[in-house]
Amino acid sequence: MPRYLIRRLGQALLVMAGVVALTFVITRMVPGDPAVAYAGPKATPEQLAEVRERFGLDEPLWVQLGAYVTDLLSGDWQTSLHTRRPVLEDLYHAFPASLELVGAGLVIAVVTGIPVGVLAARFKGRLPDFSVRLTSMLAVSLPVFWLALALQTVFASHLGWFPVAGEYDSALDTTSPLTLWTNITLVDALITGNWPIFTSTLSHLVLPALVVAAYPAGVIAQMVRATLIEEASQDHARMERALGFRETTILTRFALRPALNPVLSLIALVFAYAIVNGFLVEAVFNWPGLGRYAVNAISHSDTPAVAGVTLLVALVYVLANLVVDLLQGVVDPRARAR
């Protein structure tokens, strides 16, 4: 285990270094002279030289990369051109809201995806299986932004069952202000017992979380169905059948547990995907997370902010994968050999 741990950690560090380098390259791919872009087209040669000097643009590229890495490590993720605040500070405020949304979405996805997958496996080749396969396939084919718009129009604008946009009713900030602990509104409201904000956030969360859940729920259902069907044809399942266990019991009590391991790694994979998909959902529902921040940054050509979001999500992805791999290494010794 220690050897596996070290090898896996080293691999993750290597990938993170690559992620940083790639982000750097992308931010430097801006066509034209970045100094001109910053100082404006009417800048004099002296002003341009000063800008180059200030941002180190006259240094060789690898020196610039070195400076970039040093800055990142010391917490300087550059300043947003749009909000004029340090990018890291913006991310610190936006990321918890995204986590809240994606977390809620993944919970819905797991809670629906697993039972639905079991149902399909139990009735393989029959009507329940067919409808589960059809629905899950539709769920992974839905354009998220369109689903978000559709749900918003029908359930918020027309029927008025849920609020149209935002994270919670901002009027509550004055009547029952929220004490921040984790920056995740739902959690903070719960631990400080702030019920008005808690219920308001919950009702704002329903629609966007459902949209975020659609893709992972579909993938999880398909995965659970496939692994259960495979498990049910294994020797242990034959023995359980011979012992007189009912088919449903075999699936839920004996086959489900080994099937959960691939589902766990799937969730890690889907997690980063859900954050990025959440960008579109946040844009539609005006959710104050990374996505809305990124979309604002896009419309203002705010390269430092986009680079910051990119870097953060990629690092989170590498970390999530690392955690899942290590967990699996603990649970399943066979995984360490890979």
Added chain:
Amino acid sequence: MSTPAEAAPLRRTLPRVTDRFALAGAVLIALIALAALLAPWIAPYPPDEVNPFDSLRAPDGAHWFGTDAAGRDVFSRVLYGGRTSLFIAVTVLAVSATAGVLLGVVAGYAGGWVRDVIMRVTDVFLAFPALLLSVALAVVLRPSVTTVIVAIAVTWWPWYARLSASMAASIATRPYVDAARCLGVPAHMIILRHVLPNSLTPVLVQVSLDAGGVILTAAALSYLGLGAQEPTAEWGLMVEQGQTLFTTNWWVVTFPGLAILLTAFAFNVLGEGLRNALDPRRIVT
């Protein structure tokens, strides 16, 4: 992504595609492709014909899908949008599959440090979800259909590299490859004649599974304003342009969205069916 260790060649398994899902997917794709190809002949109006007096007409006999705010026929634009989407998907998949498979096969066959270097680079690219890296690239480059293609292709090739590397690594140890090596066949000939053709089957399945994802990603980029620009007919862009009208003029947003859904669905269904046919034991992943 683990690969089926022994996938039969595609031509021998194609007749076994009896799965109703796969068949439905193939028929749907054929219809969509046909509609896109024949758009200039079947579209009742030019896609960019602006008609201020006909703006925001509800669907009727003259305009099957209604008209948008500029009075353009939504049905014609949906047909033309198919051309954009399919063009993007085909180009992205051709570029990324070619690049990925070549790198992957070399990595898998060569093994050792060559494989390590290629696979670590692959890992770095895989750490960026496709839409994320595309967003970053599209912000830096100027938004256009070409940018979308470049951005998605850059994020997509690593999957093929990884897939074909593991295939190639298992093929490199087969007796017939050893035999070829003993006969003094040069490495590049072994790769081209033996390793490459035999690693292609799972890649082809993956390509048809990925087409739906590429179409969704491209539409999302256009929706964010990072892809196709006015007056190009593109489904994601059409949804973006109509989104404020959803409550009052549902057709402007609904039909392009349905087109994206249907196309992605068709490719996903076909891909799953192909995978079932190639490896009945691994049903879905």
